[in-house]
Amino acid sequence: MGVRKFLLFLRHSKITLSGLIIILVLSIMAIIAPYITPYNPHAITGPPYAPPSRQHLLGTDDIGHDILSQLIYGSRTSLLVGTLGALGCVFVGVVIGLVAGVAGGAVDEILMRLTDIVLVIPYIVFVIVLVAYLGPSIWNIILSITILGWPSIARMVRSYVMSLKTSLYVEAARSLGADRSYIMKYHIFPGLIPLIIPVYVLTIVDSILTEAGLSFLGLGDPTKVSWGMLLYYAQIRGAFVRGMWWWVVPPGLMITITGLGFLLLGTGLEEYFNPRFRR
Amino acid sequence: MNSKELINYMKSTFGEPMVEVVDLKKYFPVKGVFRTIGYVRAVDGVSFIVPKGKTLGLVGESGCGKTTTGRLILRLIEPTSGHVYFDGKDIFKLKGKKLLEFRRKAQMVFQDPYMSLDPRMTVFDIIMEPIRAHKIKVEDPQKFVVNLLYEVGLNETHLYRYPHEFSGGQRQRIAVARVLALEPEFIVLDEPTSALDVSVQAQILNMLKDLQAKRGLTYLFISHDLGVVRYMSDYIAVMYLGKIVEMGPAEEVFEKPLHPYTKMLFASMPVPDPFEAKKKPKVEVIGEPPSPINPPPGCRFHPRCQYAMDICRKKEPPLVMAEKGHFVACWLYAKK
Numbered sequence: 114m115g116v117r118k119f120l121l122f123l124r125h126s127k128i129t130l131s132g133l134i135i136i137l138v139l140s141i142m143a144i145i146a147p148y149i150t151p152y153n154p155h156a157i158t159g160p161p162y163a164p165p166s167r168q169h170l171l172g173t174d175d176i177g178h179d180i181l182s183q184l185i186y187g188s189r190t191s192l193l194v195g196t197l198g199a200l201g202c203v204f205v206g207v208v209i210g211l212v213a214g215v216a217g218g219a220v221d222e223i224l225m226r227l228t229d230i231v232l233v234i235p236y237i238v239f240v241i242v243l244v245a246y247l248g249p250s251i252w253n254i255i256l257s258i259t260i261l262g263w264p265s266i267a268r269m270v271r272s273y274v275m276s277l278k279t280s281l282y283v284e285a286a287r288s289l290g291a292d293r294s295y296i297m298k299y300h301i302f303p304g305l306i307p308l309i310i311p312v313y314v315l316t317i318v319d320s321i322l323t324e325a326g327l328s329f330l331g332l333g334d335p336t337k338v339s340w341g342m343l344l345y346y347a348q349i350r351g352a353f354v355r356g357m358w359w360w361v362v363p364p365g366l367m368i369t370i371t372g373l374g375f376l377l378l379g380t381g382l383e384e385y386f387n388p389r390f391r392r
Numbered sequence: 393m394n395s396k397e398l399i400n401y402m403k404s405t406f407g408e409p410m411v412e413v414v415d416l417k418k419y420f421p422v423k424g425v426f427r428t429i430g431y432v433r434a435v436d437g438v439s440f441i442v443p444k445g446k447t448l449g450l451v452g453e454s455g456c457g458k459t460t461t462g463r464l465i466l467r468l469i470e471p472t473s474g475h476v477y478f479d480g481k482d483i484f485k486l487k488g489k490k491l492l493e494f495r496r497k498a499q500m501v502f503q504d505p506y507m508s509l510d511p512r513m514t515v516f517d518i519i520m521e522p523i524r525a526h527k528i529k530v531e532d533p534q535k536f537v538v539n540l541l542y543e544v545g546l547n548e549t550h551l552y553r554y555p556h557e558f559s560g561g562q563r564q565r566i567a568v569a570r571v572l573a574l575e576p577e578f579i580v581l582d583e584p585t586s587a588l589d590v591s592v593q594a595q596i597l598n599m600l601k602d603l604q605a606k607r608g609l610t611y612l613f614i615s616h617d618l619g620v621v622r623y624m625s626d627y628i629a630v631m632y633l634g635k636i637v638e639m640g641p642a643e644e645v646f647e648k649p650l651h652p653y654t655k656m657l658f659a660s661m662p663v664p665d666p667f668e669a670k671k672k673p674k675v676e677v678i679g680e681p682p683s684p685i686n687p688p689p690g691c692r693f694h695p696r697c698q699y700a701m702d703i704c705r706k707k708e709p710p711l712v713m714a715e716k717g718h719f720v721a722c723w724l725y726a727k728k
Contacts (some may be wrong), residue, residue, distance in 0.1 A: 281507035285567075288468055289574070290495030291525035299521070303512050 122385050124127070129381025135374030143188040156336050164359070175350040183338045184363050185241045190328075190339035191321050191371055194254055198320035201259030203266055203313045210270025214278065215297070225271070232264040240323060244332045251334045252329055258320050268314060270305065275289040277304045307386030314379035318372045325368045340364035395439040398711060398719070402441045402639075405717035406627060409441035409477075410578050410610040411465060411498075416474035418460050422685060430685050434460040436634035437474070439584070442578070447604065447611040449642065449722065450624030451618060451657070453681055457634040458614045462580040465612065466500050466613050467491075468536040468564075478578070496526060499571040503583040505563035515541070515566055516551050522574045540569040545599060561592035565599070572603070578610045585620060597624060618661045622646055633684055633692045637712060640718035650720040652697045699724060 123130050142149070146244045151170075152158040158169075159178040165172045171180040213224040245255040277283060283300050291299075327333055328341025329348075343364040346354065351358040395415050403409060404483040416438050446478055450458050450582040463469050465476050467483050476483050478494060486494050502508040519537045523530055538548045541724045544565040551719045555563055559616035564584060571579060581600065583594040597620065603609060613624050621628060622642060629639040630651065638651040649655045656677055679696045682688055688695055694704040703723050714725040 123461055146619065282510040284468060284523060285500070285502055285508045285570075286510075288466055288495070288500045289522040289525055289570070290492050291521070295711060296524050299513075299517075300510055301523070304510075 119385065124143070126381050126384065128377050128391060129385065132374050132377025132379070132381055136378060139188055139371055140192065140375065142185060143192050148215060150179075150185045152179040152182045154178060154182040154186045154233065162355070162357070171363055172357065174346060174352075174360065176345070180343070180360055180363070183343055184340070184367060185366065186338045187340040187343060188371070188382050190334070190337045191324060191368070194251060194258070194324040194339075195317040195371070195375070198255045198258035198262065198323070199313055199316035201255060202279065202316050202320070203309060204261035205259060205263035206266025207270050207309060209263065210267040211274055211301075211305075213267070213269040214274025215293075215301070217275075221271070224267070228264045230268050232268075234261065236261055237326060240327065241330065241332060245326055249332045249334055250336060253330075254324055254334070258323055262316065262319065266307070266316070269308065269312065273305065273308055274301060276319075276371060277301055281289035311379050311383035311385065312373055314382055317375045318379070321368070321371055340368050395437075399441060401713055406441060407446070410444045410479070411442040411612070412475075412477040412480075413438060413440050413442075413461075413465065414475045414477070415439055416461065416464055416476060417472045418457075418464055418469065419472045423598040428462070433634050433684050433687060435464065435471075435569070436684075436687070438631070438634070438636050440636060440639060441464055442610055442612050443627065444610055445604075445608050446622055446626040447613050449621035449623050449628045450612060450614045450631060451616065451621050451628060452631035453616060453657075455681065455684065456631045458616075458631055459582055462500065462582050462612060462614050463633070466498055466580055467494070467510075470499070475515065491677060492526065496522075496574045497576050498578045499574065499576040500580040500582060501564070501567050501584045504587050505560055505567050506587070508554075508567055509563055511555055514552045514554060515546075518555070518566060519570050519573055521570060526573075526574065536573075537569075538573055543603070544569045545595075560588045564588065564596055568596075568603070574608075575607075576609070578612070580612045580614065582614045583612075583616070586615065586617060593620065600624070608696070609623075612632070618658065626712060630657065633687050635692060635721065636719075637693065637722070638718075638720045639711070640715075644715075644718055648718075650691075650714055650718065651722050652699055652724075653693045657672055682713050691721075 123133070158179050159173045159177050161173060161175050162175045163169055163173040163177075169181065171181050171184065173179055174183075209224050209228065213221040238246065240261055243257040243260065244253055247257065277300060283296055286296055286300060324333070325340065325341035325344075328339045329344045331345050333345065334341050335340040341364075344361065347357070347360045399412060399414060405427050416435055417433075418435040419433050420432040421428040422432060439460060440448070450461065452458050460469070464471050467476075471484065478498060479725075481494075483494055513521075516534070516537050519540055520533060523533070534551070537551065541547055541550060546562065546565055546569070550558075555566070558566065584600070585596050588596065601610070601624070604611060611624070613621060615621050625642040627640065628645045628652065629636050630645070631637070632653050638645060638649065638654045645654065646658065649658055660677055665693045678698070682692070682695065690706045691700075691704040691709050693699070694700040697704065701723060709721045709723045709726050712722040712726045714720045
């Protein structure tokens, strides 16, 4: 029933549909990367600084790696960090928001002050410090995004839980004899899902951009190729000076398109779950 | 007359009580920046009974404490002081299984059928809610729910629809079906029709009356709509600023109101027939209810009362039996 309703929604919501298509294409690209890349991204397969040619569609870098292959492999890193980083944020955010909203009182006060503290830390600066301290690896980047990204979600979840908690239908359930666990299971959790899904998708955008930013600053995982890292090497190895646009523009475009894809999907889902936004 | 005597008088004239309310008070604190700066005396010492198998109508203006009283009687909120006895048991002392048992027998239908049903649940889930909450085993849940739907004038085609697909009246029927699932003995009806169109109101009221006759239910009917209360109630209690000012059999109170406030309230009731309306004595409605945070001293109604005497400004009038089974809190009828 839900699936059919969603398909019907997709039909008239071009935004959601285009976001979904972008993400599906990128995901397939990431999954079948080994089969569609012309070369091993870590192998020297041509002369250094080669311009685009039939052998190397996007040329080669300073060592002779094929840039197109690196670009395709880069989608794996971006999607992995994006989805897992956002998952971490949403998980911590939901747990803290839920506990604060349901428990109330002193617990709420303590958790919300903690949230405020994390919220006022300058995000990108602290992520840089954290990754530099923990060491540049994919898992450390995901961890850092989680540590700093949850507060806004926690606030959102808390206020939503509080509004659900005081709603008349929860009071009605209480008057019928429902206890706390029943109300959580049948009213609070189902009420949260339409809030969490779009928020998750939109958080992926932040997460992907953070990874790209870190990699561009040289804090990316050196064992994995990523779009940010392509830009980092392009910059320090003089791609800009030499006017090698084929090394600079494609990764930038990929980051933009991926971010856009999740943004479109997230906005569309928000509309889907919250009919008040529907036109 | 103290509240014990009062309750005994009521028992002897109204009959066996389902619910007994004794000196019930609920003060809501008003929070300032640093400390509590006062209390809203929403319910300020009310005593009454709801006779078994009958309907007690609780009337009064907005903000007089009607709904708070209803919520207290079902223990949705805890009182500041006082007692409510349900079947002879003090409900504020109930715990665990006993409390759950009480929650099964005493139910509430809320004013706003748009807010009291979870928009994400189907009708089936809504009506099964009390069954699941009480962990009761039902042989055939679908059949069980359909039977309840029939009882409130809906049918099996409505089973898997969502609340937003229904009109206000239908939603209120769903809310009633949900309450009936537990086979309650006592239902608080908190303005069940005030959010509905007039034409739908009558249907719901008749349904409620039929259900009462069929299942032997006891109702506490809360409303500000005097016409509706008169139609529904066997007995009436009139509230003003957290106090009961008059109580008695419905017809008697309507035909022969004693308290000046009740007279004023009834005078404000529109009469459908314009020729009848001309005959009706005119009682001017003066002022509006004062704030329940700082109620006036003495009788709370004295600033608006055309009969106000010296004593009314100083001493609060007790609720006394002015005639057999007709109680009133006014110095015009009480011994000074």
